[in-house]
Amino acid sequence: MGGMEDEPLSGMVLEKDGLKTNGISLVPKALSPSSAGSFSNCPASWAISRRLRGTEDVLSATHIGTVVHKSLEELYSLDPGERTEEKLWVLLENIAGETLDLLDSAWDKARHIFDIEDPTQVRPLMLETAISVDLDGVPFYGIADRIDEGKDGPKIVDYKTSGAKKARPTQYALNRYGDSQGDQVTLYALALGKQLGEQVSSAELYFTGVGLKRPIDLTPSRKKRVLRDFCKTYDALTAADGLGMFSYSPSPLCGWCPLAEVCPASKSSAKVAVPSPDELFFQGLCAAPYKGSVGKTERKGAEMATKDKWTDQRPWEDPFPDQYPNANGYGAQGAFGLVSLAYEHLKETGGKASRKNLAKLTGCLYLVVKAAQVRQGKFNGLSDGLNTRLRGGIRSVLAVNPFPLEGSEEDIRSWMNGAVATLTVFADIARDLLVAPPEKLETVI
Numbered sequence: 001m002g003g004m005e006d007e008p009l010s011g012m013v014l015e016k017d018g019l020k021t022n023g024i025s026l027v028p029k030a031l032s033p034s035s036a037g038s039f040s041n042c043p044a045s046w047a048i049s050r051r052l053r054g055t056e057d058v059l060s061a062t063h064i065g066t067v068v069h070k071s072l073e074e075l076y077s078l079d080p081g082e083r084t085e086e087k088l089w090v091l092l093e094n095i096a097g098e099t100l101d102l103l104d105s106a107w108d109k110a111r112h113i114f115d116i117e118d119p120t121q122v123r124p125l126m127l128e129t130a131i132s133v134d135l136d137g138v139p140f141y142g143i144a145d146r147i148d149e150g151k152d153g154p155k156i157v158d159y160k161t162s163g164a165k166k167a168r169p170t171q172y173a174l175n176r177y178g179d180s181q182g183d184q185v186t187l188y189a190l191a192l193g194k195q196l197g198e199q200v201s202s203a204e205l206y207f208t209g210v211g212l213k214r215p216i217d218l219t220p221s222r223k224k225r226v227l228r229d230f231c232k233t234y235d236a237l238t239a240a241d242g243l244g245m246f247s248y249s250p251s252p253l254c255g256w257c258p259l260a261e262v263c264p265a266s267k268s269s270a271k272v273a274v275p276s277p278d279e280l281f282f283q284g285l286c287a288a289p290y291k292g293s294v295g296k297t298e299r300k301g302a303e304m305a306t307k308d309k310w311t312d313q314r315p316w317e318d319p320f321p322d323q324y325p326n327a328n329g330y331g332a333q334g335a336f337g338l339v340s341l342a343y344e345h346l347k348e349t350g351g352k353a354s355r356k357n358l359a360k361l362t363g364c365l366y367l368v369v370k371a372a373q374v375r376q377g378k379f380n381g382l383s384d385g386l387n388t389r390l391r392g393g394i395r396s397v398l399a400v401n402p403f404p405l406e407g408s409e410e411d412i413r414s415w416m417n418g419a420v421a422t423l424t425v426f427a428d429i430a431r432d433l434l435v436a437p438p439e440k441l442e443t444v445i
Contacts, residue, residue: 012051016264018247019044026050027241030132030141033184036233043237043246044265045257052258065161067095067106068208069145072159073128075119076146083119085111108209109161115211124148131191136227138234140191142184147192153201156192158185160207167205167212181205182216186226189218252312252328334382337391338365345398351405361403365394368416372423376431386427393426394419 013020026047028035039046071091075083088110096103113119126147133140146157160166160181169179182205189200203216240246248265257263310327325332342361346353366382369390373379376386397419404411438444 012048014259014262014264015245018245019047019259021047021241021244021246023244024051025241026246027238030139031230031234031237032140032142033187033230036230036237037180037184039237040233041251041253042249042257043240044248044263045253045259047240047246048257048259061161064102064105064109067092067102068110068161069128069159070095071106071110072113072145072208075113076122076124076127080120080122083122085114088113110208112211113159113206113208116206116208116213122148125154129192131188131195133191133194135187135191135194136231138231140187140230142188142191144188144192150201153199154192154196156185156188156200156203158188158203158205160205161209162207164207164210164212167207167210167214182214183226183229185216186218186222187230190223190227255328330383331381334387334391338362338369338382341365341391341395341398345403346405349402349405357405361405364403364412364416368419368423369394371416371420372427375420375424376427389430390423390427393423396426397422 012024013022028050035046038049071088074091074095075088078087089107092103092106092110096106124146126144129144129147131140131142131144144156145159148155148157158181162181165173166181185203185205189203193199200218203218205214205216207213248263250265254260254263254265310325312328313326325335339358339362342358342365343353345351346357346361351357369387370379372390372393373384373387379387381387382391401415401418404415407415
């Protein structure tokens with residue numbers, strides 16, 4: 001069979017002002033809160049995602065979240081006395097299959113449900129409940145993770161696998177970026193109340209990856225605002241569909257869009273590559289003086305001195321050699337990861353986490369990972385995929401063999417040589433598993 005399903009982008013054109021659909025209607029039968037949020041972020045990206053149906057990365061945050069949600073649904077379907085940590089692990093094993101990285105990641109994102117509540121004491125009314133109603137003329141669809149019996153009516157519990165920043169957002173963050181997760185569960189409350197004919201009394205977000213929960217205030221003013229915004233989004237979506245033109249909305253999320261490499265808005269500035277942007281980062285780390293606290297008269301000058309130390313480009317872009325590093329880049333993610341790892345190790349081993357010690361350990365870890373990567377082939381920088389994997393390995397090395405912070409130069413060189421050798425073994429064995437995995441026990445032992 002041929003046609004549009006075989007060629008999902010047929011007839012669509014990327015023009016200067018947006019994605020032209022040429023008569024292809026993309027209006028969904030019902031709009032979910034997550035889909036509404038995606039459209040608000042970028043109409044063109046939303047439109048193209050409606051047509052593309054690719055294979056999802058099993059280690060993506062979305063897929064891990066799906067595994068976590070499914071395991072928790074099955075956990076709370078059991079008799080109360082069976083809802084143990086051991087049982088959750090078994091459920092995750094059954095769902096994740098033989099993908100060990102997926103199993104480990106999902107376990108980390110699910111196991112803290114036991115820090116939030118005692119599952120043996122919970123009596124859910126409904127699990128994974130489909131909600132399909134009309135909200136002020138907009139066809140709504142969503143799935144509520146769990147509905148419990150609250151004090152004054154149904155209570156919605158929504159699982160989230162995001163981190164502590166989402167669980168404990170500052171007022172500044174809420175004012176600047178909004179509260180998409182809180183707005184989502186507010187819409188669930190409105191829709192579920194209409195579907196059940198009974199007002200939802202409360203709603204909570206359970207951050208199962210960090211063991212925190214956040215209540216959502218279902219005030220009349222919030223409900224009114226959220227519903228108004230949802231309806232406006234649907235009106236904008238149908239209007240764009242009627243015109244056959246979905247506008248671009250460039251943002252830091254562009255790097256994760258399927259249009260990233262061809263979108264006129266995303267490619268508005270030239271992409272520039274340099275050999276190793278991470279080197280620039282570490283040079284800046286060592287060169288920038290720590291100012292500490294300043295007096296009122298000195299504060300303005302200190303702020304100006306640190307104002308433009310970073311650029312903020314798309315994730316794959318690297319700065320010119322005479323520019324500051326890209327804070328949004330993959331290399332910067334790796335650099336900050338190494339600094340954070342060094343800080344954690346200093347604190348865990350009782351070392352003084354001074355700036356000097358932090359820079360010393362970070363630099364040594366960087367050189368170890370770089371040397372191990374060179375043994376495997378070419379080193380381009382911290383944004384390399386192999387570099388990312390080796391940085392994961394160095395965490396294991398530190399856990400087993402702590403860095404000799406107070407040792408002599410000879411001690412440190414010896415530790416680094418050993419760490420490089422260990423990472424090399426890690427990489428060699430991992431590569432063998434990918435290229436020629438063992439088929440039976442005899443070949444292993």
